[in-house]
Amino acid sequence: MTIQAGVAADDPKAALVGRDILAAGGNAVDAAVAMTMTMAVTLPARAGLGGGGVCLVHDRAGKRTRALDFLPREGGTRGAVPGTPRGIYALHAAHGRLRWEELVAPAETLARGDRSISRAAALDLADFEAVVARDGEARRIFAARGRTPDEAQPLAQLDLAATLAALRQRGVGALYAGPLAQRVADAAGLPPEALRGYQPRWVETVGTEVGNDVLHLADVEGSRPLLTAWTQGVSDAPDRAVRVVDALAGGADGAGAGAPSAGFAVLDVYDQAVACAFTMGAPFGTGAMVPGTGLFLARPTDGAGIGGPVMVTNANTGEVLFAASGSTGLPEEGNAGAAAATVTTSIALLDRGLPPGDAIGAIRIAPAGDGAVLVERTAPASLGQSLGRPVRVIPTLGRANVVHCRLERTDGSRDCQALTDPRGFGLALTGG
Numbered sequence: 001m002t003i004q005a006g007v008a009a010d011d012p013k014a015a016l017v018g019r020d021i022l023a024a025g026g027n028a029v030d031a032a033v034a035m036t037m038t039m040a041v042t043l044p045a046r047a048g049l050g051g052g053g054v055c056l057v058h059d060r061a062g063k064r065t066r067a068l069d070f071l072p073r074e075g076g077t078r079g080a081v082p083g084t085p086r087g088i089y090a091l092h093a094a095h096g097r098l099r100w101e102e103l104v105a106p107a108e109t110l111a112r113g114d115r116s117i118s119r120a121a122a123l124d125l126a127d128f129e130a131v132v133a134r135d136g137e138a139r140r141i142f143a144a145r146g147r148t149p150d151e152a153q154p155l156a157q158l159d160l161a162a163t164l165a166a167l168r169q170r171g172v173g174a175l176y177a178g179p180l181a182q183r184v185a186d187a188a189g190l191p192p193e194a195l196r197g198y199q200p201r202w203v204e205t206v207g208t209e210v211g212n213d214v215l216h217l218a219d220v221e222g223s224r225p226l227l228t229a230w231t232q233g234v235s236d237a238p239d240r241a242v243r244v245v246d247a248l249a250g251g252a253d254g255a256g257a258g259a260p261s262a263g264f265a266v267l268d269v270y271d272q273a274v275a276c277a278f279t280m281g282a283p284f285g286t287g288a289m290v291p292g293t294g295l296f297l298a299r300p301t302d303g304a305g306i307g308g309p310v311m312v313t314n315a316n317t318g319e320v321l322f323a324a325s326g327s328t329g330l331p332e333e334g335n336a337g338a339a340a341a342t343v344t345t346s347i348a349l350l351d352r353g354l355p356p357g358d359a360i361g362a363i364r365i366a367p368a369g370d371g372a373v374l375v376e377r378t379a380p381a382s383l384g385q386s387l388g389r390p391v392r393v394i395p396t397l398g399r400a401n402v403v404h405c406r407l408e409r410t411d412g413s414r415d416c417q418a419l420t421d422p423r424g425f426g427l428a429l430t431g432g
Helices: 012-023 028-042 084-095 098-113 119-127 129-133 136-142 158-170 179-188 192-196 223-234 241-249 336-349 356-360 381-387
Strands: 007-011 053-060 063-067 201-205 207-209 214-220 261-267 273-280 308-313 321-327 365-369 372-376 391-394 399-407 414-420 425-429
Touching: 007 012, 007 028, 007 063, 007 399, 012 028, 012 098, 012 261, 012 425, 028 053, 028 098, 028 158, 028 261, 028 273, 053 084, 053 214, 053 308, 053 321, 063 084, 063 207, 063 214, 084 425, 098 158, 119 129, 158 214, 179 192, 207 223, 214 223, 223 241, 223 336, 241 336, 241 365, 261 308, 261 399, 261 414, 273 308, 273 321, 273 391, 308 336, 321 336, 336 356, 336 365, 336 399, 356 399, 356 414, 372 381, 381 391
Parallel strands: 007 414, 372 391
Antiparallel strands: 007 261, 007 425, 053 063, 053 273, 063 201, 207 214, 214 308, 261 273, 261 321, 308 321, 321 399, 365 372, 399 414, 414 425
């Protein structure tokens, strides 16, 4: 039996929701919408409703791959315009099958009372507890007992549940015009017209040939260096590892603390695929919550720290062979950790032909700023010595979520596998 569908996400509850949507007859876009809303509940430091991101979507019927840019670029004096709600709504309007209300409902239910938060959620809250502590609304929700909850403890976000209910019932326009929008505009220091006027952008992809297939990247600032890094990584140059690092440094300097990010990849039995990467511009964005909404305001960003997404398709058949998104695991990875995860995994799997598990576990390096290189602590000492650069050792570097398919050329069948990074605490599921 061949496997035709899969989901992989940085948060396990988002992956389970995506699996359920596919099982209910939804397509990859439906699953992506529900997973995005779920991660706004479970990973608000990285993928909150107040932030934004970039998605790649492939539609086999039209044999077309496009990118959707809904980054929180524009900002007021105290925060950015939320990009995620309108971005995900635009994605659903273009390609969704199930009703919008069905896709928001799982996140709303989870916000009303998550009986057992995941390890990924608990670690985020612990890592960024100092940010939560600075805001009274955030403390009330996430540290009511004087500290953030541990793994498997309950957590209710009733204000966020009410916001999600408004989006479910009235559509995302409720967040961009009307009383709820006025709260957001006042908190962010935005003129109401800036909120009303925000629109996500459909953009073309940039890419390169991979054998008989095409590798696609979104044509946005945060993703462009990945294409150069891929080209350098698959070359025969003896110093290709350093060239990859230099390419990534050209788009996202690794110096300082990077903005945490999150992502997922999903493929359905209809051969539609979506891969997304999300950011708040900093841990919990500005750290300020819009009173009564459960929504953190993001910092404006042009996509620094976005790890892709990446997709490989066959131009003749329209089939998807690979979809991946990278994310940042630790602040000390800087802004290049997510991109390093995506490009290293992609090269190991697609160019070097490593088994998927080995490819996603391959050693990663990235720019650290000031000409230094970040190297994972599991790397052999000889790797650091061979780079000819100052080396800074860190525990892990980036996270990747991947769906990879192999075609049987004799009969055209496809066998797919979903993988989440062993460095993180996400979940990957296959089916179909």
